[in-house]
Amino acid sequence: MMRPAVLLGLLGLLVAALFAGSLLTGPAGAGIGPSLAALVRGDDMLGLVMREIRLPRAALGLLVGAALGLAGAAMQGFLRNPLAEPGLIGTSASASLGAVLAIQTGLAAVVPLGLPLAALAGAALSVLAMLALAGPRGGTLSLILAGIAISALAGAGTALVLNLSPNPFAANEITFWMMGSLADRAMPHVWIAAALILPGAGLLLTTGRALDALTLGEDAAASSGIDLGRLRLRLVLGCAALIAGATAVAGSIGFVGLVVPHLLRRAAGARPSRLLVASALGGAAMVLAADIAVRLILPAQDLKLGVLTALVGAPLFLHLILKTRRQA
Amino acid sequence: MTLALSALACRRHGRTVIEGIDLTVAPGEFVGLLGPNGAGKTTLLRAALGLLPAEGHSSLAALPARLRARAAAFMPQGREIAWPVSVETLVALGRIAHPDAAGETDHAAVEAALSALSLLPLRDRPATQLSGGEQARALLARALAQDTPLLIADEPIAGLDPAAQIEVMRLFRRLADQGRAVLASLHDLGLAARHCTRLILLHQGRIMADGRPEAVLTPENLARCFGVAAHVAQGPQGLMLQLLDTLQPVVSPDCTPPKK
Numbered sequence: 001m002m003r004p005a006v007l008l009g010l011l012g013l014l015v016a017a018l019f020a021g022s023l024l025t026g027p028a029g030a031g032i033g034p035s036l037a038a039l040v041r042g043d044d045m046l047g048l049v050m051r052e053i054r055l056p057r058a059a060l061g062l063l064v065g066a067a068l069g070l071a072g073a074a075m076q077g078f079l080r081n082p083l084a085e086p087g088l089i090g091t092s093a094s095a096s097l098g099a100v101l102a103i104q105t106g107l108a109a110v111v112p113l114g115l116p117l118a119a120l121a122g123a124a125l126s127v128l129a130m131l132a133l134a135g136p137r138g139g140t141l142s143l144i145l146a147g148i149a150i151s152a153l154a155g156a157g158t159a160l161v162l163n164l165s166p167n168p169f170a171a172n173e174i175t176f177w178m179m180g181s182l183a184d185r186a187m188p189h190v191w192i193a194a195a196l197i198l199p200g201a202g203l204l205l206t207t208g209r210a211l212d213a214l215t216l217g218e219d220a221a222a223s224s225g226i227d228l229g230r231l232r233l234r235l236v237l238g239c240a241a242l243i244a245g246a247t248a249v250a251g252s253i254g255f256v257g258l259v260v261p262h263l264l265r266r267a268a269g270a271r272p273s274r275l276l277v278a279s280a281l282g283g284a285a286m287v288l289a290a291d292i293a294v295r296l297i298l299p300a301q302d303l304k305l306g307v308l309t310a311l312v313g314a315p316l317f318l319h320l321i322l323k324t325r326r327q328a
Numbered sequence: 329m330t331l332a333l334s335a336l337a338c339r340r341h342g343r344t345v346i347e348g349i350d351l352t353v354a355p356g357e358f359v360g361l362l363g364p365n366g367a368g369k370t371t372l373l374r375a376a377l378g379l380l381p382a383e384g385h386s387s388l389a390a391l392p393a394r395l396r397a398r399a400a401a402f403m404p405q406g407r408e409i410a411w412p413v414s415v416e417t418l419v420a421l422g423r424i425a426h427p428d429a430a431g432e433t434d435h436a437a438v439e440a441a442l443s444a445l446s447l448l449p450l451r452d453r454p455a456t457q458l459s460g461g462e463q464a465r466a467l468l469a470r471a472l473a474q475d476t477p478l479l480i481a482d483e484p485i486a487g488l489d490p491a492a493q494i495e496v497m498r499l500f501r502r503l504a505d506q507g508r509a510v511l512a513s514l515h516d517l518g519l520a521a522r523h524c525t526r527l528i529l530l531h532q533g534r535i536m537a538d539g540r541p542e543a544v545l546t547p548e549n550l551a552r553c554f555g556v557a558a559h560v561a562q563g564p565q566g567l568m569l570q571l572l573d574t575l576q577p578v579v580s581p582d583c584t585p586p587k588k
Contacts, residue, residue, distance in 0.1 A: 080410035213424045216470065217408035219379055224424045224474065225397030270411040270454070 002267045004274055011264075011281035015062065018288035022058035023050065025292050027299060052186065059190045060182050061288040064250045067197045067242035069283020070276060072257025074204045077211035077272030078235050079140060082265075085258040089143070090126045090150030091240045095247035097154040097161075098122020100174050104161050115177075116192050116248035123244030126150050130236060140218075143232065180251035180306025182291050189249040196248075200241025201280065203234050208273030215272065253306045255313025256283050262320050330355055330478040330509040331376065331400070336384035338368075338375045345371040346533040349384070353511050355477065358504035360520040361513040362544075363530030364554050369513040370405055372530065373482050376511075377402055388478075397425035401474035405482035405513075407463050412454035415447055415466050422473030441473040444499055461488045468496065479503065481512040485519070497523035517558070521545050521567040529553050541567050551575055 002010075024035055028049050039050040071086035079088075087093065102108040102118035111117075133146035158178075165171040210231045213221035222228055246253070260282040261275055268274040287305070290312065294303040336349040346368040353359050363369050375382035377400065378389030388400055401422065409418065419441050423434045442448050445465040450458065455466055468484055479500070485493040493516065500510040501523050514520045520527055520541065527544040529537040531553045537544045542562065550558045557572045 080408075209424055209427070212421060215410045215413060215418070216421060216467065217404060217406055217410075219374065219377075219402065219404040219406075220408070220421075220467075220470075222379055222393070223377055223397060223400070223402035224421070225394045226424070227393050265411070269417060270413045271417060272411065 004268075007264075007267050007274075007278055008281065011278060011285065014285045015281050015288065018285055018292065019058050019062055021292050022061055022288050023054050025295050026054055053184075056185050056187050056190050057182050057291065058288070060185055060193060060249055061291045062284045063190070063193045063197050064182070064246040064253065065256060065284035065287025066201070066280040067193075067246040067283070068253060068256040068287065069260040070201055070204055070280035071239045071242040072283070073261040073272070073275045073279035074207060074211065074235060075239055075257070076261050077275065078207075078214065078231070079144070080214060080217075082262060083258070086239055086243050087151065087252075087254075087257070089130055089147040089236060089239060089243075090154060091123050091243040092247045092252050093151040093154035093158070094126030095119040095123040095244050096178060096252055097157045098125075099177060099248070099251070100158050100161050103174050103177060104165060104167075104170050106170075113188055113192065116189060119248035120192075120196070120244055122154070123240060123247070126154065127236065127240045130240075131233075134232075134236075143236070176304065177251050178306075179304035180253040180309075181294075181302070181304050182250055182287075183302060185249060193245045193249045196241045196245030200238045200245065203238035203241070205276055207231060207234055207238070208276055211272035211276075251306060253287065254310045255317065256286050256309055259313045259316055259320070260286055262317070331511065332385075332387040333376055334385045336372070336375055336382055336386055338371050338380055338382040340371070340380075344533060346375065346530075348534055351528065351535065351538070353478065353509050355507050355509050356504055356525070358500050358510045358523065358525045359512070360524035360527045360541075361511060361530060362515075362517065362520060362527055362553075363513075367530040367553075368533040369530055370482055371533075373402070373480055373511070373513060377480060397474070397476075399476060400478040400480055401425070401471040401476045403468055403471040403479075403481040403484055405486075407460065407467060409455050409463060409467075412456040414452050415455050415458070416442065416451040418455045418466050419447070419469045419473050422470045422475070425474050425476070437473045437475045441469040444472060445469040446495075461492060464488055465492065465496075476508075478509045478511065481510070483515065484512050485514065485516065493519060501525075517545065517550075517571070518569045521560075521569045522565070545569055 023039065024032055028046065030046050034046065035050060038046040039055065068086060075084045075086050075088060076082055098121050099115050099119040102115045107118060108115035129150055130146050134143045162171055162174060210221065210226045213224045213226045218228060261279045264275060264278045264282050268278050290308050291305055294305055294308050297303055331353040333349050333351040337347045338345050349372060361369050371380065374380045376386045376388055378386065378396065388396055391399060416438065420438050423429065423437060442451055445468055447466060447469055450462060455463060458466065464487055468481065471479055471481065485496050488496065497519050500512060503510055504525060524541055526539065527541050528535055529544055529549055536553055537549050545560055547558060547560060550556055555575045557575055559570045559572055561568050
């Protein structure tokens with residue numbers, strides 16, 4: 001276990017370095033000094049590149065990564081299960097369905113920001129369905145089951161759209177969108193993501209004490225003065241806002257919410273409350289790093305971010321499982 | 329009065345688990361809740377705390393959650409520890425009930441609880457790596473650190489070694505002697521007889537006997553409630569109880585189902 005201030009300080013420095021790295025990575029190939037100068041006061045081409053292309057991309061990496069890491073840590077703490085991931089409550093699958101419908105119907109091409117807004121509508125529907133199915137007083141199991149049902153239904157809807165798509169270009173676009181990417185996003189995407197992710201993060205960061213209390217089970221938490229019904233509501237709404245905001249602008253980026261809390265758990269002394277902010281920073285670092293990597297590995301070929309996080313995340317996860325097995 | 333239950337009843341899955349429970353626990357009492365498996369001990373404790381929907385009245389369940397957490401601490405029967413937190417961190421979870429307390433008060437309560445359950449040498453160990461008995465002691469220390477007038481514990485000494493069982497019973501008695509109250513479900517009749525100030529016998533969801541240990545642990549009550557024969561005697565060390573035999577075998581000697 002690390003001192004909390006040290007852990008958060010180190011993670012903060014890492015995120016700051018990767019954010020700068022993300023700003024400085026791209027085909028324009030300008031030096032560090034001119035790039036940063038152009039970001040602040042460049043009227044030329046480089047200034048445009050920095051402010052309209054690189055800055056939104058880096059800001060989205062920060063926001064989306066923090067959202068995934070924080071939602072993963074909160075969900076694992078709430079379900080007391082290290083295998084829980086934020087997609088469990090069905091938000092990401094429903095947001096994807098909304099986005100897929102927007103692409104298929106042409107809404108995404110006609111209405112500015114039609115795609116992220118449709119994704120948000122899908123996510124909102126899933127939250128309503130979740131609250132109706134699991135209820136404000138429903139138990140943990142009904143929450144998980146409702147999430148699985150919603151995910152499966154939204155997944156089936158997405159498959160149906162692809163199945164019946166008369167337009168191969170739309171089908172192609174859908175497939176690529178679902179792999180997750182931060183390329184070619186603009187500042188309005190950042191505002192949409194921030195409008196959901198910041199309040200969602202605010203909500204989840206208030207659950208730390210309750211999640212700590214849940215370490216000893218629901219009865220022990222309830223008898224310590226924790227209102228479990230309110231906690232469940234805050235958790236579902238907070239996670240849904242984070243995941244909806246992230247998925248709407250970036251598509252589905254897997255494994256971040258699952259792996260990051262694992263990596264940081266020991267350093268945070270295994271306390272769910274300490275893991276929240278640490279995982280938000282860790283998630284931001286992981287997504288920023290992965291987004292730099294996709295630009296460096298195959299600069300000409302638009303390697304998708306979600307593909308890379310899964311390619312790196314899955315073996316990392318296997319390594320963690322092996323390590324846990326050796327300790328047991 | 330620390331706890332007052334009147335006409336408390338609880339139905340689960342269409343079955344009445346407890347019914348007509350009238351019970352008060354006053355400061356200075358260490359009340360042992362006895363009864364065979366399935367008698368409703370856990371349900372009674374959880375309903376009293378408001379953790380289960382129940383009919384009737386419980387003075388604790390009537391309180392808002394925040395105040396209830398300062399009136400009573402609860403050690404559940406399930407020894408659940410989800411994350412490998414250190415023993416000290418685990419015990420400090422008891423302080424969640426006191427969000428406004430000063431840091432020194434929190435620290436003192438945690439230290440006192442750690443030392444009361446001889447956990448000081450284990451304080452930095454991950455709680456999930458302890459033995460079952462050590463985990464039970466850590467969870468009890470967590471409830472103790474909550475620093476409440478009433479401590480409710482569901483089978484707190486199950487799985488402890490004999491010395492630890494006696495020490496926990498002594499600790500509960502000491503808490504009672506200091507003016508707090510303890511309500512604990514127990515299965516060890518001998519320890520209950522020696523250490524509790526009062527015993528309650530729960531049989532098929534109803535209170536069958538309630539009073540001083542020597543008044544409750546009569547051979548007749550033990551036969552009716554548990555189906556066991558016992559030798560009960562008043563010795564120089566206090567009440568002594570030795571179980572002798574079962575009266576109606578729960579499982580027949582050759583382990584085949586009893587014939588009609």
